[in-house]
Amino acid sequence: MRSGYVAVIGRANAGKSTLINVLVGEKVAIVSPRPQTTRDRILGVLTEQDYQIAFVDTPGLYKADNLLNSVMQKTTEDSAKDVDLVLFVIDAHEGLSENDKNLAVKFMKTGVPFLIVLSKTDIMPESLLISEIKELSELGAEIIPVSARKGKNLKELLKVIVSKLPEGDKIFEQDIISDRSERFMVSEIIREKILLKFEREIPHGVAVIINKFKLREDGKVYDIDVDIICEKSNHKAIIIGKQGSAIKEVSSFARTDLEKFLDKKVFLTTYVKVKEDWRNSAYLIKEHGYAQDE
Numbered sequence: 001m002r003s004g005y006v007a008v009i010g011r012a013n014a015g016k017s018t019l020i021n022v023l024v025g026e027k028v029a030i031v032s033p034r035p036q037t038t039r040d041r042i043l044g045v046l047t048e049q050d051y052q053i054a055f056v057d058t059p060g061l062y063k064a065d066n067l068l069n070s071v072m073q074k075t076t077e078d079s080a081k082d083v084d085l086v087l088f089v090i091d092a093h094e095g096l097s098e099n100d101k102n103l104a105v106k107f108m109k110t111g112v113p114f115l116i117v118l119s120k121t122d123i124m125p126e127s128l129l130i131s132e133i134k135e136l137s138e139l140g141a142e143i144i145p146v147s148a149r150k151g152k153n154l155k156e157l158l159k160v161i162v163s164k165l166p167e168g169d170k171i172f173e174q175d176i177i178s179d180r181s182e183r184f185m186v187s188e189i190i191r192e193k194i195l196l197k198f199e200r201e202i203p204h205g206v207a208v209i210i211n212k213f214k215l216r217e218d219g220k221v222y223d224i225d226v227d228i229i230c231e232k233s234n235h236k237a238i239i240i241g242k243q244g245s246a247i248k249e250v251s252s253f254a255r256t257d258l259e260k261f262l263d264k265k266v267f268l269t270t271y272v273k274v275k276e277d278w279r280n281s282a283y284l285i286k287e288h289g290y291a292q293d294e
Contacts (some may be wrong), residue, residue: 004084
């Protein structure tokens, strides 16, 4: 039996969360085209007969422009230290950058076993992929090209990951797929739908706070009340939409996924509130669930 923790790191939108969701076989991390969709460290656990992998999904690496992003960058860097393997995911379709190579070298120097994963290979020419593999091979790291959406080369990736893990007992019970609570996942699913709906209309400085998460006595329906926190009054107007049309669409979109996730009917109530520049407030960052390490 082999088991261990695998930190999945990389620049924003490299495909880290999608890869983990596909490998685990369940949705444990939200996905959107927006940078910094993942804000905190999230575990996705894959358990098979002869191995268990605890994937650590992390915020994307990029230059921090506010306090929240600084906290997120520290989360990623810390996550890459106390693991058995670092999986560095690079968006092969977007193209290899000097920053990618510099980051790879940086994490390789930590001494933690290291593996480069080239993602989104199904939507790029093979000639470009070969060129990127050749360029990265000069760094001395092992490289696995994959497509999470097409399932390409994922078995080979898992085989390599398992080979690099130490022998040991399971870290988690057989049926555990994440370390996050249902309450946390509910807030993340709603935030995902907001990011997908508004895309470029509002910054991604949105938080979702759960005020009520209660299963009715009949055991068939969840009552969920949430606050959607944004940073400006005009963002609030966009989220609500004309006569509430936009927030109704988001709520309907979210409810469908929530009912699938919870396997129950959901009665969802949403409120939109403004907290100016909350991503630069240490107090509000902590209040909204993105606490800094002491």
